[in-house]
Amino acid sequence: MAGEGVHRLVVVVVAVEGGVSEIVHGTRVPPRSRRCLLERRPQSRVGRATVGPVPETTETESAILTDDRERVRYITLNRPERRNALTMAQLGQFFDTLADADAAPDVGAIVVQGAGGAFCSGIDLDPDEIDLDYDSRSFEQELALVEPFRRFEEMWRLRTPVIASVQGYCLAVGTDIAFHADMTVCSDDAQFGYPIVRSMASPSTHMWTYLAGPQWAKRLLLTGDMIDGATAARAGFVLEAVPADELADHTHALARRVATVPGDISSANKAICNKVLELMGYTLAQEMAREHNVIAHQSPAAQQFGHLIRTEGFKAALAWQAEQFG
Template structure:
């Protein structure tokens, strides 16, 4: 359980690809320490001069279910500050990774998962993948910044306000998912794309990543940090606790 990095098995290191895998059973809802561990793994992979592409993957039924709500309920404000900072670090690590990041997404990709894939460079998804932000059902706000990188503005707002989801096929139609494949082919498809990227000159890839980030129309770090302020406001005002108290009781 946790975050693992694989760059040697199956000859992956020779291809210049590093696979970072998240595994937090049962649903990959990450605790505070998990977000920091993920950030550290992605940053370390990008710093390695032998890496030319990172594949971000996950074990289990779904790619990511966001934050561990039970930890928030048990630890209160401490956990809220920790998870805010942890998510910020993890999302930033993916965005700022010195080499391109390919996200391999299966099953559900919710909440914090949107922050990860929205900041990735390319997304490959399985046919059963669904994407959404259930934040309003969980007493939180945030990651609209990243959802807006996946869908048009008005669809983003509709999904955000309804806590709705979209399928991998729908995102493929919008151009934000590169390929949709059967679940059993997901990792191979992500690695195949990563190999095409990693075949390029490593130094030039790093310059290209920095250049593309530099022309982004939205500063994702500042935008997401702004959103997080409203999550904190919801918490200190008691709104978040009121909503979270219904979590898991059939009306959220």
């Protein structure tokens, strides 16, 4: 892919030299010199929210940072230059960090947030490492590739309450993280969506229908469109949306109140809420989501998209997708 001038593929956003295209909106962005789309400042208010305490980084900067404040463990996705897109290895590190926080006796609540101007923009994949030849793998081989997403069920079953604090872009796996939190608070200008349903995949987890019902779930998953935080709150995807400059304080106040409740009581109350969703088929729904993700990868549209990337580069693939949505 070197000849195509591709820097990296973030599952929801791609930047190419000479002509930047944007998957999230399905429209073409005018060409510019070697500048990554992920570094482009949005024209809207997206990303102006402040975040909670972010610890100092070391020389070997970590993609996942932690900090404690008043019995609240802050877990910060720390790749602001990539809008906090995570590699698969870093996603695993995130789950491990959650488990460590859950085991800490002095932690009464967990807050997940993103450093900089975004929450999480998806899975970050090196194009040189991507095998887009979907039709060469069996269903079982494809299913093994999405097996790591089973760990979202571990996140959902943590004893310690988890609050997601969302600002800026919350896309693809970012929505998986936010929607598996016990509560999500966002800035009113945050952006939620799963753009890759347009040509590459379906979500590998599914909380959409549980949170907002089938109408809103289908509205986003059948179009790949995005909605802002205020709309997400009205729909029920998140608990509430607040002005961007109030997000950090508002989230901490909520987390502190949650952390004040004795852990054995809060975990019991959380468990019964989750049991209701279990009775509504939560576990089966997640298994089906992973299977349908594989089915989507093997669809003609995904194979065409992968074929275009392999043979003509990301520019052509993105141009093809942009044409579908005007």
